[in-house]
Amino acid sequence: MWRSLAPVALAVCSVACGAGGAAVPPKAPEANPDEGPPGLVRPDAVAKPSGLGEAPPGVLPPPARCEGFSGAEPKDCAAGNFEERLAAALSQSDEARDLALRCLEGASEAPPGWVRALRADLAPRECGDVVVGSEAAIAGAARDLADTLIALGVGARLSRSVQAPPLPPPPFDKAQFLKHFKEVLSPWVVAQAKAVDGLSQVGPRLSGYARGVVAIEAGLADLRFVEVARKIELPEEMKKDPEIRETYLVALEQALEPRIARGRDAALVGLGEFSKQGITSDTRLSQVRSRLSELYAGRRLDALDQLLLPPLPPADESSAALKVAARLPAFYALKLSASPSVEDPKLLRARLERGVPPALWLGSLPQGTSPELATLAQRGLFHLGQVYFWAEPFARAAVIAAPEQDHTAALVSALSKVLSRGPRNAAAMMLGAPTLPPELRDVSALDALAKAKTPVAGLAELDAAYVRGLSPPANDPAFWKEQATRYQRAEKKLDGKPAKAKAAELGRAAADTEKELRRQSAP
Helix, strand or coil: CHHHHHHHHHHHHHHHHCCCHHHCCCCCCCCECCCECCCCCCHHHCCCCCCCCCCCCCCCCCCHHHHHHCCCCCCCCCCCCHHHHHHHHHCCCHHHHHHHHHCCCCCCCCCCCHHHHHHHHHCCHHHHHHHHCCCCCCCCCCHHHHHHHHHHHHHHHHHCCCCCCCCCCCCCCHHHHHHHHHHHHHHHHHHHHHHHHHHHCCHHHCCHHHHHHHHHHHHHHHHHHHHHHHHCCCCHHHHCCHHHHHHHHHHHHHHHHHHHHHHHHHHHHHHHHHHHCCECCCHHHHHHHHHHHHHCHHHCCCHHHHCCCCCCCCCCCCCHHHHHHHHCCHHHHHHHCCCCCCCCHHHHHHHCCCECCHHHHHCCCCCCCCHHHHHHHHHHHHHHHHHHCCHHHHHHHHCCCCCCCCHHHHHHHHHHHHHCCCCCCHHHHHHCCCCCCHHHHCCHHHHHHHHCCCCCHHHHHHHHHHHHHCCCCCCCHHHHHHHHHHHHHHHHHCCCHHHHHHHHHHHHHHHHHHHHHHHHHCC
16 A cells, blocks of 8 residues: 555655755754744854845746836925824825835935835735845945845745645546656745745844844745645545545655744744834734644644733824824834833824834833823733733733723733743743643632623633633543633623623533543543
């Protein structure tokens, strides 16, 4: 049986590994959970790159829509206050926004290279190299902005790699598959692997945010190899044999593991860099969190997205400054104002739309902080911890005193206390123990809120049960029985159909788990 399967398995496994000896991913490195996984060289240890040059063979050309994000400064640019013009530009979308931003490229109020990098970041990801140009350089740009220009160009090319794989169209037999692999798929795989490997090597030469951009795009490109390999179908005569199919799938997953580990490690490096910038809203961030959570379902990076909290009040955008704060990506806000104020509640609330200023999670609130500012800071820190499954922001949020009678702040504080006992960061969670700390099951602070007659009692009940469920004891049906009871209580206390439906769904899942565990333990 194995002799009949071997040619096909070896062919597909070479896709999983990247094809060709030079393209096989290295063994996943050991990681320090405090720093994120290594595998990228320190930026000061490698020469800084210069320009983008030609895209590697195999990388798709920029799509036609990228043409709308290139060109010189328009001749009819309006004069006026820089902040107001920036706010007006950011209020638009797509090509119209880019056209308005081009008018600001020469503005003295922005650091050299800032507007060009912002344009490339706001354009579709695959268009970054079109926006920054082949040189990817602006005279006088500081190191971090110069690096970002390079990163956005390289990242665009990485995002266009491992796309549109020429998979064999079924139905086909073994001979047809092997012919297609040799003549079509194998050359494509080799070209893509070389392109990804070459582009990825730029990342270690960059700093901060720029390194994060390349690392995330490189991780996503590696993980696309996994998707390609899993989409390849077996020849018809093999697909019908359950034993052959099972043997093949086992062999494939073993071959995929190094590529998955490499993509994961690169992605975690990128997440570490993004977290330092306080970034909470970014397309790359959303995509990589989703992909990692799919691959590591038992340790989902996005698990905390399921928690329920009352919404923040809408951001005030009544002035140009507030519009800019609400719409400017976090990295660019820091470059435009090196020491952003975190003492203005309206400005901080607007900034929380895109990120959490590092000044907030690195420093401490001044004495006499108003209750409004304290609750906003608490919510910002909580959201940062939630996005990255990061204990430090939770710990900082937990020590912010909740204003009296502010039930939402009390709920955030109680949740923060529990979650501060969780993994130190995403790397610690994904590379450490296979289960989350049992301390997460101590939800006494949330239980106290759930028992009180307040507007957040139902939310506290549901969130307490959900957090407990992240770290269940092994093979304990009594635990899941209690979980089901907790969700039933939450359903009764919650307002609104969506929240009630969620509690009911989670309760049914807990009850099903209890039944299955009891069935398995029955003599």
